Amino acid sequence: MLTEDEKDALFEAICDGDRDCVVALVTKARDAGDDLAVLLNEAMIPAMAEVGEQFSAGEVFVPEMLVAARAMQGGIDIIEPVLAQTDHEPLARVCIGSVKGDWHDIGKNLVVMMLKGAGFEVEDLGVDVANEEFAKALERGNQVVCLSALLTTTKPQMISVVNHLREVSNGAKIVIGGAVITQDYADKIGADAFGEDAPGAVKAVKRALGMVA
Ligand code: B12
Structure with a gap:
């Protein structure tokens, strides 16, 4: 110890x-x-x-x-x-990335770790991810898109991703987080759920999928 x-x-x-x-x-x-x-x-x-x-x-x-x-x-x-060790069948498929213009990835990497540990299959799209890359990840069968932003300047990029994904996909669940993000902001831009930290991300993904209230 x-x-x-x-x-x-x-x-x-x-x-x-x-x-x-x-x-x-x-x-x-x-x-x-x-x-x-x-x-x-x-x-x-x-x-x-x-x-x-x-x-x-x-x-x-x-x-x-x-x-x-x-x-x-x-x-x-x-x-x-x-x-991230888990023996279970994946609960659902989730992709995650830091939005276009944002290179911060430590928080995102912790979210990946917690989601895997909670039994989700996670595709990590990396940093500086364009809207089209999130859309392609949905086409590959991911059910939830997680967006991370750490900067006040990249926060509005989330609006653009959400609008783009709502246009190209009917059922996509969108979860957002990062130091500059709040529940109010998630409500305002029409995201399905917000998570404050990595454990909160697990709850938010489950909430978005209707697994918990
Ligand atoms: C390390 C760091 C960098 C590194 C990043 C390296 C890397 N590989 O990530 C480098 C040097 C590249 C960097 C660059 C810059 N940075 Co910087 N950086 C930081 C620093 C010190 C730590 C970030 C971090 O890792 N935090 C720890 C993790 C665990 O916390 P977190 O990211 O918030 O994640 C948690 C939650 O937010 C949440 N979460 C995160 N993502 C998601 C996603 C979902 C879906 C959910 C549900 C939850 C969730 O869960 C996580 C785990 O608990 C912060 C200071 C800070 N206090 O955060 C500044 C900070 C974020 N940076 C800042 C700035 C200004 C910059 C630069 C613009 C500096 C410059 N002049 O160039 C550039 C921008 C580069 C770019 N285009 O992205 C400012 C942002 C201010 C603002 N509000 O806009 C900060 C706050 C520093 C400061 N006090 O001014 N930075």
């Missing part, structure tokens, strides 16, 4: 972009059988929030955010196979 000092070291390693240290500590936690969801929520996600605050304060710049994101992803890559 990681000690409190090691958890602090993990937080610092993400902030500093020290990928090797993140990989070493997360590997140690996994091998010790630690609860990786707790580690993610208590040490790793707060580290990304800290980097964001430092960026807002002008203390770090884009390159630092990028190395922090790479370090974080190094840890996520170790956690994903553990949290």
Whole structure:
């Protein structure tokens, strides 16, 4: 089990972009059988929030955010196979992408992990995804489209995706999320559901499919 000092070291390693240290500590936690969801929520996600605050304060710049994101992803890559394990038949097929113009993918990757763990089959379309790519994913048999946006400038892009998908598909369920998205916004643009975080994404997808109220 990681000690409190090691958890602090993990937080610092993400902030500093020290990928090797993140990989070493997360590997140690996994091998010790630690609860990786707790580690993610208590040490790793707060580290990304800290980097964001430092960026807002002008203390770090884009390159630092990028190395922090790479370090974080190094840890996520170790956690994903553990949290995404499931023996069940897929509940439904879901695709997800960050909308056109948005390159942020850490939150989206966590949503992918949680959805897989909850028993969904997930097609990850990546970042900067054009409206047509979401439409093609529906043609491939995905029942739900999840959209992620982290920027105030890419938030309106969701309106364009929703309108496009409503034109080309009758039954598509659309779930949206990301730091700049709210339930009000989801209602306003006609999305089927909104999720605040990765566990919330699972609930939102189930809600959109009518599996839960
Ligand atoms: C890392 C980072 C980057 C990295 C991204 C690397 C990567 N591979 O993702 C890089 C360096 C590329 C980057 C670039 C930029 N960034 Co940036 N970035 C961040 C940072 C520090 C962390 C983002 C993150 O990973 N958060 C942690 C994850 C876990 O949280 P999350 O993404 O919100 O996801 C959770 C929920 O939102 C939800 N969720 C997410 N997606 C979805 C989808 C669905 C369907 C659902 C249901 C839920 C859901 O679940 C997730 C898990 O809990 C944030 C600061 C912050 N506090 O968020 C700034 C931040 C988002 N960036 C910001 C800015 C301004 C930029 C740039 C414009 C900077 C520049 N001048 O170039 C560029 C834009 C590039 C582009 N076109 O996308 C601003 C955005 C301000 C705004 N409101 O518009 C922020 C908030 C920093 C700040 N405080 O000013 N960035």
